[in-house]
Amino acid sequence: MEAQKRWYAETLPLAGAVIVDVGANVGELSEFFFHALQGQGSLLSVEPLAENVAQIEQRIVRLQAADRWRVMQCAVSAQEGEVTLRLGSAEGTPHNSVVVATPSAFDSASGSAAAKYLRVPSGTLSTLCPSATIVKLDIEGHEYQVLAESLAKLPSVKAWAVELHLVPGYSLLTTIQTFRNAGFTVFGAGQKRGDRSGRWMSVEVPAGMDWDSVPVAQKRADGSEFKMLHVIAIRS
Helix, strand or coil: HCCCHHHHHHHHCCCCCCCEEEECCCCHHHHHHHCCCCCCCCEEECCCCCCCEEEEEEEECCCCCCCEEEEEEEEEHHHHHEEEEECCCCCCCCCCCECCCCHHHHHHHHCCCCCCCCEEEECCCCHHHHCCCCEECCCCCCCCHHHHCCCCCCCCEECCCEEECCCCCHHHHHHHHHHHHHHEEEEEEEEECCCCCCCCCECCCCCCCCCCCCCCCCCCCCEEEEEEEEEEEEEE
C-alpha cells in the first residue's frame, strides 16, 4: 500500500480537496488522505462493515480529526435502499466484502459453498457527497454500477482513483472510453522493468486496451481468473 499512497500523493490534487474514500476498509488509506488535506478540505470514509467502521472511528479520535473527517456505515451502489454483501472476498482478503446480486450466483462463480452474507443499507455516491472533488473506489467489482450512477452526476470531481476488477459483462475498454468521453485522461499504475523499489508510475492507458492485456493476478479455485487494474482518471 505504500507504493499506492506515493502514487496518489504524486498524481492526485489532494490538498484542500473534498475526498470520498469508498470501500475504506479499516481506514489506512483514509488516514493518508486526511494528512494529505493539509488542514483544509474534508474527507468522507464510506464502509459497510461495522468492525471496519469502528477502526476508522478510532483513527478519527486519535487524530482529533472529527472536524474534517467523518465516516458513514453503508455500501455505495446504483440506488438507495439495501444490498447484499458477501463477507470476505473471492481472493480471501481480510476485512473485505463484496456486493452480490444473489448469494447463489456469487457462490457459483467463486467456488464457495459456505459464504456468509449480510444485508446493509446502500446509498448513491451522488447523494452521499455531491460536492466531491476526488473519489477513490475500491469495492471489489461493484465499481461499474457506481460509475454508471455517479460519473455524470458529479461534475465537481477532478479525479477518480479506481481499482477496476475483471467482471464478466464489463469491458475495460468501454469503461476507459466512458471516462474519456466525460473529459478525463486515464492513467494506469505501471512499474519500470527491473525497478526493485516497487514505485508506481502513471502510464496513460492506450486506446484499445482491454482485459486480455492485463496479467492474471490469481487463479481462483474454480479456474476463473482474478485481474485488476489501478487507474487514476484526471479531468483534462
